[in-house]
Amino acid sequence: MKTRILEPAANAHHSPLLIKNLLLSGQRYYPEREIVYSDISRYNYLCLNERIARLANVLTDAGISPGDTVAVLDWDSHRYLEAYFAVPMIGAVLHHVNVRLSPEQIIYTMNHAEDDLVLVHDDFLPLIEQVAGSLQTVRGYIQLTDAEAPATGLKVVGEYEALLAAASTDYQFPDFDENSIATTFYTTGTTGNPKGVYFSHRQLVLHTLAMAPALGSMDSVPMLRSDDVYMPMTPMFHVHAWGVPYVATMLGVKQVYPGRYEPNKLVQLYQREGVTFSHGVPTVLQMVLGCEAAKTADLKGWNMLTGGAAPTQALSDEMASRGINFVTAYGMSETCPLLTMVNLDEEARQLPAEQQTGARIKTGIPVPMVDLRIVDLAGNPVAHDGEAVGEIVTRAPWLTQGYFKEPEKSEELWAGGWLHTGDVASIDPNHVVQIKDRIKDVIKTGGEWISTIELENLISKHEAVVEVAVVGIPDERWDERPLAMIVPVEGVELDLAQIQQHLQQFVDQGEIAKWAVPERIVLVEALPKTSVGKIDKKVIRTLV
Amino acid sequence: MKTRILEPAANAHHSPLLIKNLLLSGQRYYPEREIVYSDISRYNYLCLNERIARLANVLTDAGISPGDTVAVLDWDSHRYLEAYFAVPMIGAVLHHVNVRLSPEQIIYTMNHAEDDLVLVHDDFLPLIEQVAGSLQTVRGYIQLTDAEAPATGLKVVGEYEALLAAASTDYQFPDFDENSIATTFYTTGTTGNPKGVYFSHRQLVLHTLAMAPALGSMDSVPMLRSDDVYMPMTPMFHVHAWGVPYVATMLGVKQVYPGRYEPNKLVQLYQREGVTFSHGVPTVLQMVLGCEAAKTADLKGWNMLTGGAAPTQALSDEMASRGINFVTAYGMSETCPLLTMVNLDEEARQLPAEQQTGARIKTGIPVPMVDLRIVDLAGNPVAHDGEAVGEIVTRAPWLTQGYFKEPEKSEELWAGGWLHTGDVASIDPNHVVQIKDRIKDVIKTGGEWISTIELENLISKHEAVVEVAVVGIPDERWDERPLAMIVPVEGVELDLAQIQQHLQQFVDQGEIAKWAVPERIVLVEALPKTSVGKIDKKVIRTLV
Secondary structure, eight states: OOOOBOOTTTTTTOOOOOHHHHHHHHHHHOTTOEEEETTTEEEEHHHHHHHHHHHHHHHHHTTOOTTOEEEEEOSBOHHHHHHHHHHHHTTOEEEEOOTTSOHHHHHHHHHHTTOOEEEEEGGGHHHHHHHGGGOSSOOEEEEEOSSSOOOOSSOEEEEHHHHHHHSOSOOOOOOOOTTBEEEEEEEOOSSSSOEEEEEEHHHHHHHHHHHHHHHHTSSSSOSOOTTSEEOOOSOTTSGGGGGHHHHHHHHTOEEEEOBSOOHHHHHHHHHHHTOOEEEEOHHHHHHHHHSHHHHHSOOTTOEEEEOSSOOOHHHHHHHHHTTOEEEEEEEOGGGSSEEEEOOOOHHHHHSOHHHHHHHHTSOBEEOTTOEEEEEOTTSOBOOOSSSOOEEEEEEOTTOOOSOTTOHHHHHHHTGGGSEEEEEEEEEOTTOOEEEEEETTTOEEETTEEEOHHHHHHHHTTSTTEEEEEEEEEEETTTEEEEEEEEEEOTTOOOOHHHHHHHHHHHHHTTSSOGGGSOSEEEEOSSOOBOTTSOBOHHHHHHHO | OOOOBOOTTTTTTOOOOOHHHHHHHHHHHOTTOEEEETTTEEEEHHHHHHHHHHHHHHHHHTTOOTTOEEEEEOSBOHHHHHHHHHHHHTTOEEEEOOTTSOHHHHHHHHHHTTOOEEEEEGGGHHHHHHHGGGOSSOOEEEEEOSSOOOOOSSOEEEEHHHHHHHSOSOOOOOOOOTTBEEEEEEEOOSSSSOEEEEEEHHHHHHHHHHHHHHHHTSSSSOSOOTTSEEOOOSOTTSGGGGGHHHHHHHHTOEEEEOBSOOHHHHHHHHHHHTOOEEEEOHHHHHHHHHSHHHHHSOOTTOEEEEOSSOOOHHHHHHHHHTTOEEEEEEEOGGGSSEEEEOOOOHHHHHSOHHHHHHHHTSOBEEOTTOEEEEEOTTSOBOOOSSSOOEEEEEEOTTOOOSOTTOHHHHHHHTGGGSEEEEEEEEEOTTOOEEEEEETTTOEEETTEEEOHHHHHHHHHTSTTEEEEEEEEEEETTTEEEEEEEEEEOTTOOOOHHHHHHHHHHHHHTTSSOGGGSOSEEEEOSSOOBOTTSOBOHHHHHHHO
């Protein structure tokens, strides 16, 4: 190879990809655009930039050096957004603590990430006070408060606003290696301890640069452009709120941070602030659409990105009937997260709304810069014919390089040089990915695979079913057989025969095989959920 | 510093930024979108990808290895677009030969770039035959033809289409260092030989990723999104046609390549193919708007990016009156090129069209990821108050790292760690850059600076003036004095007194100083132009 690689000398003016560069454009294009925090705070991009510099000084004064780790426990707020920038911009690592984990898991993750300083909102102060004695590396705490900071026995550096007010607005953010780690957070797997993923400045910049055209330029109706108004409905601690706060800030978008998610409040903020773009998992969207305030609100034209799980037909139908412009995206903690997004071309948009939902809830097309394929258990590529299924594996410039301090699990994640998602999918000739199931959730019966998601979708069409989860249970003859855990409509009688009869029509139509119909159902009042609101099949399997 | 830099082991799954990755999304999102070549060829994105693989095989079979250089001499064509990808994707360097240079300059640049293989269109075959004896490194030629390849004494590998037809559609494009050089071309300065600039895979990918939101997401009316139809009116050999072919291909945009620029043909293609986005220097736009076909065509809604020079008020007024949505961008050969672009917010768009032109022809706001400032001669930052002027210096992830094999000029370009553009500008508090002049064109008179551009704009408002260029001429008393070279309207009498009287109104209004009014004019039939259509002040200075 005699490829002309730029020698270090010739590449002397190399410009590293740093998170501080994402801040350049928003304030230049739209200095007066607002960052709103519920009913509590409202300021513009110039102020955002000033506060980020102040926070950098506060962190530095608190003894945080490059390579240190700063943990945040907060609802979605302007302060959290400031930490998204200031912490990595001084060379430190931002640890997004998942506040929905158990106290034991929080202790594990904060010790594992070696947190040095903790920014903690009043609402999580009792939790932190409870676990503080077990935190081995934490040197201090900064209190985030919306009223008056409560007294605490913790070693407090100060209250966030008071510290910022006293800090200089001048901070010369340094250049450093773009591969420096910027953020970390933990993903709860099927078994064992949470696993830490981590992302570098380079990775977050590239994720932002590729997500912007994916949201703004690919589809005939853009989801997010500079003139939009953004409000997350995926928590900021959850995979960087899917990376959107970075995109919104680069584009100079007006941003609305709602604090703790209360459905009525979210709808009120949507109306009051003129929100045009949000994103959330189906369970959150369901809560929002079902709340009192949503009944009378005009939701037409709200651009909504859903992900984390496929929305049910019922939820999709409701979004369509309310005029919400929703599409599905796909990704995971390990992937920063964005991998695919649904794209509706002009032709698809000509169809009546109810005929579009099928396309809108697919897993979507890989976004720019993402290489993605499906492979069989031996790692061989599977045909993109819309029929054959395989595990999704991917390569992209923003995937976690492994699990923090877990070399074996990291090797497994990256087997064969591709990141293994654990999701089983088909890809059709138009490159549209359709997830069928998690590899661990697929039911293997009599040498065939049954998709639990497909079965759940069909069962949920029964009018007496509120929610349903299907899991595989061991079976001597068939290896595994499906079992459906169902939340019935309150006061309605529901039994196995009704469900079997309901499913028979889909067998007759050839949609599912006869052997996919379950012989067992369990009726419950609520399904167990994980900390991010997903149905927890791991728990269900232990219950049945 | 204990910044957690990802160690090579932990960064084992690093994903290099390579031009091949820009090809992933367009074909997935819009496989049927067309690439059109004038009246000669029309195919879709799947075919584009297939032909790029075929071309890679042709180049490899012709003995081209990574690090070799492949030169192209062609009008704007689908074949040139294929070379934009295939040449760098096999690890070779694409040399965009400026076909408007003199034969001596072409010999110089092709020898300096050490070209190995030359792709040459029939129209440039006589030129190449004339210079071939002086080309020291060229090993072979591939003929690009729209009819039947003419016989030639050159050492021909074959005719492009015949070679492609015989080649395999399978090519496994390798991964390599993202800092490998992908493209090179030459910029003609004020004096001396042309200087070679060069760009790596990483730089072109980042330029593309940042240009996509600049064109699609920042403004309230996007210039270029997936559903648009693109036709360049800046030649493909000129700074990657401003980088747009890479953006368009990533987004899956329908692309129309017009061959040689003939104004009537351009307008016909605009109409026939439904073009919605083009870009060009003012002199080309002037020719297009003035042609026969444009008189009857509906140009409303044509998105037009102008650059290379500020459009005159007359051209701006004409574009506004025709309903063309034009904005100005700024950049140069050394900057890949994009640095700034005009952004009209919703407020500005509410104004009547004629009141918008002033904003539309400014230099614009730095696009995402671009750091840019103005400095005085000592390199100190100058205030962004819209009044003070200084030289524009910049940092961004896509700037040439120097001039090829010119260490001294490279050091001068990057003095103080910022790329020096040689342009003098003011920046207003809203971050809008307004170029006043080239440093070398500014007229220094009596200790003050006169902007030749400003003076040209005012003189061009005289109804008898078709075109005007102002240069500084040596003056014993004042150092320099302005001289205006004017092309008068045919058959109209024009003299110095008329021009002075015309300018006096602007002196009275306080727009220019009294000492900016020239004492000398020269009437000519045409102004000398450079190879890319810019007014050549270097030549003018030698004439007066």
